Amino acid sequence: MKGLEIYFENVYHMMQVRVMMRSTATVHSVFLESCVAEPCVIHVQQNYTVRIVFTARVNHDKAYNFASGDVIGIGRDEIWYFKPNDACIDSVKCPIQAGLQQTYSKTVTIPITSSRRMAxxxxxxxSNDPAAPPIICFVIPITIIGN
Structure with a gap:
């Protein structure tokens, strides 16, 4: 895994984000709205936007969104479901062509209602199969602040 430069709301900041090496794209940058330090502080039931600039190494006809959180100290994944699941509808231009730099963008409401630390x-x-290999994958530490 390697570090990645991330740009935050007009502030250039170095932050360690683990990019999964088995991804079928090269990730150039990741923008996480409102994150200014690590871990990223997220407030429940608020909208956040992620933008990822990437270049696919192979062609992909479709793209699907998957997100989860590994609760720190428990080691259990929580699956987060975002609508639409089909990323081609509103997040990235499909088909994704190898060698063409694209920007993936998705705004979501954090579905968790209690405070916790997660990866x-x-x-x-x-593929819409959770076991399918990713086109893009990254992991970032977050702290969720509940009501």
Missing amino acids: AKWQVKD
Whole structure:
């Protein structure tokens, strides 16, 4: 896994984000709205936007959103479901062409209602199967602040 430069709301900031090496794309940058330090502080029931600039190494006809959180100290994944699941509808231009730089963008409402620390995992896959290998995948530590 490697570090990645992330740009935050007009502030250039270095932050360690683990990019999954088995992804079928090269990730150039990740923008997480409102994150200014690690871990990223997220407030429940608020909208957040993620933008990922990437270049696919292979062609993909479709793209699907997958997100989960590994609760720190418990080691259990929580699956987060975002609508639409089909990333081609509103997040990325499909088909995804190898060698063409694209920007993936998705705004979501955090579905968790209680405070906790997690390792959030964001994936885009070319199959609606959670076990499929990712086109894009990154993991970032977050702290969720509840009501």
